[in-house]
Amino acid sequence: MLTYVLEKTDSEPLYVQIYKHIKKDIENGVIKANEKLPSKRVLAENLGVSIITVENAYSQLTSEGYVKALPKRGYFAENISSFQSYVHNQNAVSSEKTNITSAAKDFPFAIWAKLMREDLSNEREMLMTRPPINGTERLRCAIAKHIRQFRNIDVSPDRIVIGAGTEYLYMLINILIGEGRTFGVEDPGYSKISDIYSCLGAKCAYIPMESDGVDIAALKASGADIMHISPSHHFPTGVVTSVGKRYALLGWASEKEGRYIIEDDYDSEFRLSGRPIPSLLSIDAADRVIYMNTFSKSLSPTIRISYMVLPVSLTERFRQKLNCCSCTVSTFEQYTLARFIDEGYFEKHINRVKHLYKKRRDNMLEKISQYPLFKGCRVTGQDSGLHCLIEFDTQLSDGELLNEVTKLGFHARLLSDYYKKKPTDALHTLIFYYD
Amino acid sequence: MLTYVLEKTDSEPLYVQIYKHIKKDIENGVIKANEKLPSKRVLAENLGVSIITVENAYSQLTSEGYVKALPKRGYFAENISSFQSYVHNQNAVSSEKTNITSAAKDFPFAIWAKLMREDLSNEREMLMTRPPINGTERLRCAIAKHIRQFRNIDVSPDRIVIGAGTEYLYMLINILIGEGRTFGVEDPGYSKISDIYSCLGAKCAYIPMESDGVDIAALKASGADIMHISPSHHFPTGVVTSVGKRYALLGWASEKEGRYIIEDDYDSEFRLSGRPIPSLLSIDAADRVIYMNTFSKSLSPTIRISYMVLPVSLTERFRQKLNCCSCTVSTFEQYTLARFIDEGYFEKHINRVKHLYKKRRDNMLEKISQYPLFKGCRVTGQDSGLHCLIEFDTQLSDGELLNEVTKLGFHARLLSDYYKKKPTDALHTLIFYYD
Numbered sequence: 067m068l069t070y071v072l073e074k075t076d077s078e079p080l081y082v083q084i085y086k087h088i089k090k091d092i093e094n095g096v097i098k099a100n101e102k103l104p105s106k107r108v109l110a111e112n113l114g115v116s117i118i119t120v121e122n123a124y125s126q127l128t129s130e131g132y133v134k135a136l137p138k139r140g141y142f143a144e145n146i147s148s149f150q151s152y153v154h155n156q157n158a159v160s161s162e163k164t165n166i167t168s169a170a171k172d173f174p175f176a177i178w179a180k181l182m183r184e185d186l187s188n189e190r191e192m193l194m195t196r197p198p199i200n201g202t203e204r205l206r207c208a209i210a211k212h213i214r215q216f217r218n219i220d221v222s223p224d225r226i227v228i229g230a231g232t233e234y235l236y237m238l239i240n241i242l243i244g245e246g247r248t249f250g251v252e253d254p255g256y257s258k259i260s261d262i263y264s265c266l267g268a269k270c271a272y273i274p275m276e277s278d279g280v281d282i283a284a285l286k287a288s289g290a291d292i293m294h295i296s297p298s299h300h301f302p303t304g305v306v307t308s309v310g311k312r313y314a315l316l317g318w319a320s321e322k323e324g325r326y327i328i329e330d331d332y333d334s335e336f337r338l339s340g341r342p343i344p345s346l347l348s349i350d351a352a353d354r355v356i357y358m359n360t361f362s363k364s365l366s367p368t369i370r371i372s373y374m375v376l377p378v379s380l381t382e383r384f385r386q387k388l389n390c391c392s393c394t395v396s397t398f399e400q401y402t403l404a405r406f407i408d409e410g411y412f413e414k415h416i417n418r419v420k421h422l423y424k425k426r427r428d429n430m431l432e433k434i435s436q437y438p439l440f441k442g443c444r445v446t447g448q449d450s451g452l453h454c455l456i457e458f459d460t461q462l463s464d465g466e467l468l469n470e471v472t473k474l475g476f477h478a479r480l481l482s483d484y485y486k487k488k489p490t491d492a493l494h495t496l497i498f499y500y501d
Numbered sequence: 502m503l504t505y506v507l508e509k510t511d512s513e514p515l516y517v518q519i520y521k522h523i524k525k526d527i528e529n530g531v532i533k534a535n536e537k538l539p540s541k542r543v544l545a546e547n548l549g550v551s552i553i554t555v556e557n558a559y560s561q562l563t564s565e566g567y568v569k570a571l572p573k574r575g576y577f578a579e580n581i582s583s584f585q586s587y588v589h590n591q592n593a594v595s596s597e598k599t600n601i602t603s604a605a606k607d608f609p610f611a612i613w614a615k616l617m618r619e620d621l622s623n624e625r626e627m628l629m630t631r632p633p634i635n636g637t638e639r640l641r642c643a644i645a646k647h648i649r650q651f652r653n654i655d656v657s658p659d660r661i662v663i664g665a666g667t668e669y670l671y672m673l674i675n676i677l678i679g680e681g682r683t684f685g686v687e688d689p690g691y692s693k694i695s696d697i698y699s700c701l702g703a704k705c706a707y708i709p710m711e712s713d714g715v716d717i718a719a720l721k722a723s724g725a726d727i728m729h730i731s732p733s734h735h736f737p738t739g740v741v742t743s744v745g746k747r748y749a750l751l752g753w754a755s756e757k758e759g760r761y762i763i764e765d766d767y768d769s770e771f772r773l774s775g776r777p778i779p780s781l782l783s784i785d786a787a788d789r790v791i792y793m794n795t796f797s798k799s800l801s802p803t804i805r806i807s808y809m810v811l812p813v814s815l816t817e818r819f820r821q822k823l824n825c826c827s828c829t830v831s832t833f834e835q836y837t838l839a840r841f842i843d844e845g846y847f848e849k850h851i852n853r854v855k856h857l858y859k860k861r862r863d864n865m866l867e868k869i870s871q872y873p874l875f876k877g878c879r880v881t882g883q884d885s886g887l888h889c890l891i892e893f894d895t896q897l898s899d900g901e902l903l904n905e906v907t908k909l910g911f912h913a914r915l916l917s918d919y920y921k922k923k924p925t926d927a928l929h930t931l932i933f934y935y936d
Binding site: 074079121122125126171175179182183186190193194195196197230231233234237245266267366370388389390391392393394396397398399 | 613614625632672802803
């Protein structure tokens with residue numbers, strides 16, 4: 067019987083404690099794959115908590131893929147390997163253990179609190195005024211200035227749309243231009259993107275990645291109308307789309323009415339070395355690029371603020387078609403973030419966090435040099451973002467490799483897990499996270 | 502010695518229970534101003550709890566101004582009148598500018614700022630933890646408790662979904678059950694509802710309103726699968742759906758697989774007189790009602806927090822189908838709102854605002870009695886919400902009528918503007934807002 071010591075604390079509900087204990091036991095193999103968990107009633111009795119509490123813990127574990135519920139049979143631990151790809155889809159670049167990203171651990175609470183407090187006392191009228199659907203002018207101006215300075219993107223704040231997370235922005239794009247269209251997504255890639263388009267009822271075409279970006283011939287053959295890419299730093303391969311391919315993509319988009327490129331610039335702030343990579347939007351003469359970025363990675367995934375820059379030709383259509391919706395981000399946080407950017411705190415914060423990532427990356431790379439397992443390995447993608455790829459020179463299967471690496475205490479995932487069309491040969495390649 | 506009965510519940514930590522007991526005793530004068538409270542150690546022993554628990558309760562009381570800590574002397578009850586003026590200070594901010602709803606003018610800035618500040622300093626890990634798609638457990642528990650108390654709706658927090666505004670919740674409903682379905686909407690009605698469903702690509706059927714709710718025969722003939730209604734207080738007519746019609750609606754929903762009723766309870770907090778009207782959800786034995794409410798009306802439309810209660814049968818489907826999405830409301834505001842509700846501020850706020858509305862309504866009704874234009878008019882729907890209907894005994898056209906009324910300084914709109922199928926005769930009826 068599972069028995070855990072639960073603490074009565076204010077900060078962590080009992081169900082979270084139970085959830086964490088069981089999760090850890092599954093990860094560490096204390097609870098084996100396919101092992102049956104006690105029934106909710108029995109576990110509740112054993113731990114001296116309510117059945118609802120156990121139910122909440124089980125439902126969290128189920129929704130994260132650690133546990134499966136079999137009708138009339140009960141709850142069973144999932145197979146760890148299937149879990150690993152699953153959780154990764156959920157959390158992307160966030161730390162598995164605490165579900166907290168490194169950037170979030172370093173969240174600038176004191177400054178945020180100060181700005182929020184000042185606004186709540188000085189800007190009451192502004193905070194109570196409903197913004198247009200695309201967000202407060204104040205935050206859109208701050209973002210426009212920021213991306214002009216840091217991404218060389220010079221756009222009017224009118225073209226910027228602020229929304230509660232990138233998933234919500236995908237929904238807006240789907241409403242705006244998605245009807246009957248096919249979305250091209252990168253393969254391998256971040257599966258959440260295709261999951262959301264599919265969930266919205268849109269069709270997805272999986273376009274293979276090459277060493278310099280997506281396969282343009284495959285894109286042309288796919289029938290996709292809208293291509294969703296991350297040209298500055300592809301997840302998970304780290305590939306930077308070459309200049310030639312960028313123009314080929316823009317050419318593809320301009321060939322036919324209704325074609326668009328969604329440039330997902332999700333971690334461009336975290337370039338750790340080398341020169342910054344120009345955005346696709348900044349060279350888009352055909353007005354076909356929807357640029358998208360988020361503060362989830364750079365501030366915290368729990369503050370739901372993302373934004374996109376629409377092509378000029380879609381700006382008016384957006385205003386008309388989505389006029390019935392309201393902006394999904396609270397004005398309180400829009401104004402706080404606007405001041406956070408305008409008064410230079412965001413830049414300082416990014417620099418501090420980049421510095422930390424760099425240190426974590428260097429520590430990790432130094433650590434691997436101690437282990438024979440890593441002999442002859444090839445590290446790529448370490449210039450940017452919160453992860454790199456390591457290709458091993460090994461006879462081990464991918465599963466064995468992951469096991470070894472996990473045993474040594476690294477936080478890693480199989481590259482092959484991110485493929486829609488699974489590679490036939492073992493890739494001997496893992497994604498390593500700096501946390 | 503203070504002695505309280507404490508309950509072991511998951512939803513309310515011990516320290517909160519102690520804090521509430523003492524607070525109540527101070528408010529009721531059971532503990533007098535400047536009376537010395539027992540030391541933390543002594544009270545902990547007496548209640549059989551840890552010193553930390555008492556410390557937390559005392560610190561909460563101190564930070565809210567119920568108790569003061571005097572160095573080396575201990576804890577003393579504050580003078581109640583100073584506290585009351587503190588709460589009262591919330592009322593001080595009342596901007597008269599337009600574009601701000603009355604509720605928003607009365608937004609409790611000082612308390613909100615205090616709660617936010619405390620969380621930003623004490624609950625950092627919680628604020629950085631990604632909640633499930635349906636929102637933080639903390640806020641869902643607070644809402645569950647609130648609607649149990651105020652709407653007699655007894656549901657598990659698992660069934661509650663928190664989202665950034667009702668429009669966003671409509672989107673989720675459309676993804677969850679909308680595919681290929683027709684949404685029935687009230688005619689007349691709030692046109693934003695049908696606008697959004699249409700914008701999402703769903704079909705709408707306009708169901709005429711009768712004096713006791715929607716026309717059930719028309720609903721049956723319409724082919725609608727999902728009926729979106731506001732049975733407690735229809736906008737704009739103020740009609741309250743009769744008990745007979747409520748059961749007819751539930752009967753209609755249960756007749757066929759895939760039928761649902763969306764109960765839009767948007768202004769149930771603002772019932773100004775008479776007994777509260779039971780919700781449709783509270784009599785729904787067939788598990789077909791999606792209950793929906795928002796803090797836009799009761800707090801501010803610029804804080805984007807709404808919620809819905811799903812039928813049990815949709816809860817698991819929701820978790821599976823929308824697992825790829827993230828909750829759209831910042832955890833910062835979720836926790837602040839949860840405390841705002843849990844600690845009784847929301848109830849106080851609603852009461853204060855209701856009182857103001859009542860006064861504004863009475864002023865308006867008194868004002869109209871001065872003008873000959875209103876002679877013989879019939880006022881309806883004045884028991885609830887932020888508006889009433891006035892039917893005039895006049896030969897003026899509706900346009901001329903609106904002109905006259907506007908000239909007299911009232912904020913009114915034509916009832917006929919809210920019809921999809923425009924009435925052929927002039928209705929001589931205007932909607933008057935209390936602001």
